[in-house]
Each structure stands twice: as structure tokens, then as C-alpha cells.
Amino acid sequence: AQRVTQPEKLLSVFKGAPVELKCNYSYSGSPELFWYVQYSRQRLQLLLRHISRESIKGFTADLNKGETSFHLKKPFAQEEDSAMYYCALSSLGSARQLTFGSGTQLTVLP
Amino acid sequence: KAGVTQTPRYLIKTRGQQVTLSCSPISGHRSVSWYQQTPGQGLQFLFEYFSETQRNKGNFPGRFSGRQFSNSRSEMNVSTLELGDSALYLCASSDPRADREQFFGPGTRLTVL
Numbered sequence: 553a554q555r556v557t558q559p560e561k562l563l564s565v566f567k568g569a570p571v572e573l574k575c576n577y578s579y580s581g582s583p584e585l586f587w588y589v590q591y592s593r594q595r596l597q598l599l600l601r602h603i604s605r606e607s608i609k610g611f612t613a614d615l616n617k618g619e620t621s622f623h624l625k626k627p628f629a630q631e632e633d634s635a636m637y638y639c640a641l642s643s644l645g646s647a648r649q650l651t652f653g654s655g656t657q658l659t660v661l662p
Numbered sequence: 663k664a665g666v667t668q669t670p671r672y673l674i675k676t677r678g679q680q681v682t683l684s685c686s687p688i689s690g691h692r693s694v695s696w697y698q699q700t701p702g703q704g705l706q707f708l709f710e711y712f713s714e715t716q717r718n719k720g721n722f723p724g725r726f727s728g729r730q731f732s733n734s735r736s737e738m739n740v741s742t743l744e745l746g747d748s749a750l751y752l753c754a755s756s757d758p759r760a761d762r763e764q765f766f767g768p769g770t771r772l773t774v775l
Binding site for chain 2: 601
């Protein structure tokens with residue numbers, strides 16, 4: 553069975569500080585990993601996906617198959633980064649069936 | 663392009679009733695997936711429809727069903743409602759030519775009394 557674990561329910565950092573949101577997964581096949589974000593009063597939206605290897609809004613995430621992790625990082629947090637972040641997994645080629653983690657509420661303090 | 667729309671946005675039902683929720687995908691998107699979001703279980707996959715066929719189904723009882731129409735609009739139905747069915751129901755659509763990204767709707771908040 554596939555599973556996504558986000559160990560931190562809440563995370564607070566100060567503006568300008570580095571931030572790392574942890575995500576670990578278990579999956580027997582070839583997974584595809586995503587980070588979704590939900591800003592206050594907005595709908596859930598894709599932030600980034602591991603196959604793209606891109607940086608969005610200063611965030612990056614590297615898939616570490618050895619540690620089965622896909623941590624989300626940003627070197628300098630901004631107040632507008634405050635949101636709920638979900639790590640999600642799908643089997644490769646079946647991105648329409650996502651398994652989500654429980655989410656991490658990030659608060660960036662001024 | 664207009665985003666994914668869901669109707670109604672809020673719904674209150676009583677135990678034992680049934681409910682139908684509707685989802686209109688982004689124009690051109692033929693895949694629609696449904697998720698249930700609760701404080702206890704988080705976001706859980708319900709099912710996915712593509713070209714009017716159910717392709718994947720999550721681990722939910724048979725009381726949860728869905729369908730997709732020829733215009734890609736989708737409905738999900740929950741029969742014999744239970745208190746535990748109270749949740750936010752999200753639908754997401756995707757373009758089969760760009761398989762990776764799902765676009766989510768605002769959700770329907772169902773309260774079962």
C-alpha cells in the first residue's frame with residue numbers, strides 16, 4: 553500500500569529564515585511525487601512535481617529514493633508563503649489518483 | 663479558461679438521505695477525479711472518470727458512486743448518508759495530454775445531521 557507521511561502538522565518560521573517541510577513516502581513501484589499548496593480561502597493547487605525538477609516561488613524539492621523522501625525547501629521564507637502544504641504521491645503515469653499526506657500548516661512570522 | 667466548478671457549494675442532509683454533487687471540469691479536460699477531505703482522514707481518493715468510464719476507485723463503500731457524462735461533467739452520489747460522510751468533497755480535472763497536473767475545484771461542503 554502506498555502511504556505519504558508529513559510529520560509536522562504545524563511549522564512556524566520567521567521571515568527570511570530557511571524552511572523545510574518534510575515528506576516521506578512508502579511505495580513499492582515507481583512513484584511520482586507532488587507538492588500541493590492551499591492558501592487561505594483558495595483552492596488546492598499544484599506547487600511542483602518531482603519530474604519537472606523546477607523551482608516555483610523559490611521552492612524546490614528533490615526526490616531521494618534511498619531515503620524515500622521528498623522534502624520541500626525554500627532558502628528565505630516570505631510571509632506570503634504561509635499556507636497549508638500537502639505532499640502527494642501517485643503511481644507513474646496515473647497522476648489522477650493521488651495519495652495525500654496529512655498536510656503541514658506553514659506560518660511565516662514577520 | 664474558467665476553472666473547475668462544483669455545485670452546490672454547501673449542503674445539509676440528514677442521516678439516511680442521499681445526495682448528488684456535481685462537478686464541471688475545465689473545458690477540454692476529460693478526466694475527473696473525486697476526493698473526500700475530513701479532519702480525521704485528510705484527503706482521500708474516491709474515484710476517477712475518463713471518457714464516461716470509471717478508471718480507478720478508492721477504498722470507499724458502495725454507497726459512494728459516480729458517473730461522467732459525454733460533456734465530461736461528473737456527478738457523485740452518496741446514498742444512505744451517515745454522520746461520518748460529513749466532509750468537503752473535492753473534484754479535480756486534468757487534461758490527458760498533460761497527464762501530471764490536476765486542477766481542483768472549490769469543493770462542496772456536505773454536513774450530515
